[in-house]
Amino acid sequence: MNISLMAPLPPAATRPSRPAAPSSPALNPRLLDTGSPPIPEIQAWGAEYRGGEGPLLNLCQAVPAHPPAPGMLEQLSLAAGSPATAGYGPIMGEAALREAYAAELGSVYGGPRRAAEVAITAGCNQAYFVAMMALAGRGDAVLLPTPWYFNHQMTLSMLGIEARALPCRPERGFVPDPEEAAALIDGRVRAIVLVTPNNPTGAILSPEVIARFHALCRERGIWLVLDETYRDFLPEGQDRAHDLLSGEAWPENLVQLYSFSKSFAVPGYRLGAIGAPPALMPELGKVMDCVQICAARAGQVALSWGLGHLAEWRAANRAEMVGRARAVRAAFSRLPGWRLDSLGAYFAYVRHPFGATPAWEVVERLARQHGLMCLPGPAFAGESTHLRIAFANVDGAGIAEMERRLRAATG
Numbered sequence: 001m002n003i004s005l006m007a008p009l010p011p012a013a014t015r016p017s018r019p020a021a022p023s024s025p026a027l028n029p030r031l032l033d034t035g036s037p038p039i040p041e042i043q044a045w046g047a048e049y050r051g052g053e054g055p056l057l058n059l060c061q062a063v064p065a066h067p068p069a070p071g072m073l074e075q076l077s078l079a080a081g082s083p084a085t086a087g088y089g090p091i092m093g094e095a096a097l098r099e100a101y102a103a104e105l106g107s108v109y110g111g112p113r114r115a116a117e118v119a120i121t122a123g124c125n126q127a128y129f130v131a132m133m134a135l136a137g138r139g140d141a142v143l144l145p146t147p148w149y150f151n152h153q154m155t156l157s158m159l160g161i162e163a164r165a166l167p168c169r170p171e172r173g174f175v176p177d178p179e180e181a182a183a184l185i186d187g188r189v190r191a192i193v194l195v196t197p198n199n200p201t202g203a204i205l206s207p208e209v210i211a212r213f214h215a216l217c218r219e220r221g222i223w224l225v226l227d228e229t230y231r232d233f234l235p236e237g238q239d240r241a242h243d244l245l246s247g248e249a250w251p252e253n254l255v256q257l258y259s260f261s262k263s264f265a266v267p268g269y270r271l272g273a274i275g276a277p278p279a280l281m282p283e284l285g286k287v288m289d290c291v292q293i294c295a296a297r298a299g300q301v302a303l304s305w306g307l308g309h310l311a312e313w314r315a316a317n318r319a320e321m322v323g324r325a326r327a328v329r330a331a332f333s334r335l336p337g338w339r340l341d342s343l344g345a346y347f348a349y350v351r352h353p354f355g356a357t358p359a360w361e362v363v364e365r366l367a368r369q370h371g372l373m374c375l376p377g378p379a380f381a382g383e384s385t386h387l388r389i390a391f392a393n394v395d396g397a398g399i400a401e402m403e404r405r406l407r408a409a410t411g
Contacts, residue, residue: 093120147382
């Protein structure tokens with residue numbers, strides 16, 4: 001190249017700058033600071049199991065092992081095949097389902113419940129998300145008893161709301177103490193969340209404890225959010241979890257959450273409910289309209305039928321779960337070194353016998369070597385000495401196999 005033919009370069013100060021190398025766009029830092037759900041990691045360990053002790057036992061996710069009722073499947077098919085359910089529905093849910101669910105609440109709790117007090121959501125997780133969006137904002141705080149359901153904490157983290165831990169201790173059967181909660185409430189706390197029967201511990205709060213928490217929230221001017229996903233699996237002789245809904249009017253500071261997934265064995269249809277004072281419903285509706293507009297309509301139509309026709313089927317499933325709980329209790333009474341600290345609904349919360357070995361290591365070994373998947377206590381902000389076992393996924397033979405494998409793992 002002939003150098004003399006090149007144009008002289010301009011001074012550095014006037015030279016056009018070279019574009020910076022492209023970098024990855026930023027993400028929401030609150031989302032990045034939110035931990036990931038643990039179940040996929042456990043399932044990945046289970047996938048490495050070589051089958052030496054028999055089929056893989058999935059005791060890590062609370063999923064009904066039985067299929068929906070035959071009549072429910074027929075109703076789902078009919079509703080899904082109807083052009084009427086292909087369009088948008090009411091934001092707060094199908095009128096027939098709201099009426100049917102309100103009637104069931106009235107039957108369970110003894111009060112005259114109304115459709116204006118309930119809304120239908122895309123699962124109970126959406127019900128919780130909607131409630132938190134309505135009740136608290138960035139910089140506020142919500143009391144969560146620990147061990148907590150990890151999705152509850154994750155939601156608050158994403159929204160910039162502090163999940164303030166209310167410790168629940170094994171010696172108290174993992175039942176939270178209202179007096180300890182009172183000491184944690186300051187001007188930033190907007191609500192207390194209770195789950196009964198509890199996930200992950202299975203602990204069942206008495207009506208008296210729930211009433212004390214409700215009175216505390218009323219006194220402090222905050223909300224009580226009561227997650228009753230597993231309400232239909234209370235032990236024999238306890239048909240009503242509390243008396244808060246026995247009055248004429250819905251309590252002004254109570255939000256109740258519910259899931260149809262477990263009671264009707266339809267978790268894939270994502271159907272839940274939220275109950276609240278009618279004055280709160282328009283605000284909840286704003287969130288629901290932005291999140292999903294409306295829950296899937298075919299499932300709602302089928303549930304409207306199911307609530308009126310499947311009482312005996314649901315009662316049989318409850319009896320089955322009560323029987324499995326008895327079998328789990330008996331199994332751990334025979335396992336040397338293991339200690340059952342809490343049991344209820346779908347869950348057993350147990351202390352493992354491996355001393356200072358972290359629960360994550362115990363769970364990994366159980367999954368990879370013994371084909372038994374469960375979750376470690378730290379996944380729920382619990383102690384590393386504990387594991388959660390979701391026994392709804394297996395029948396009596398599966399519970400016996402769980403006992404055999406835990407015995408083998410203990411050596």
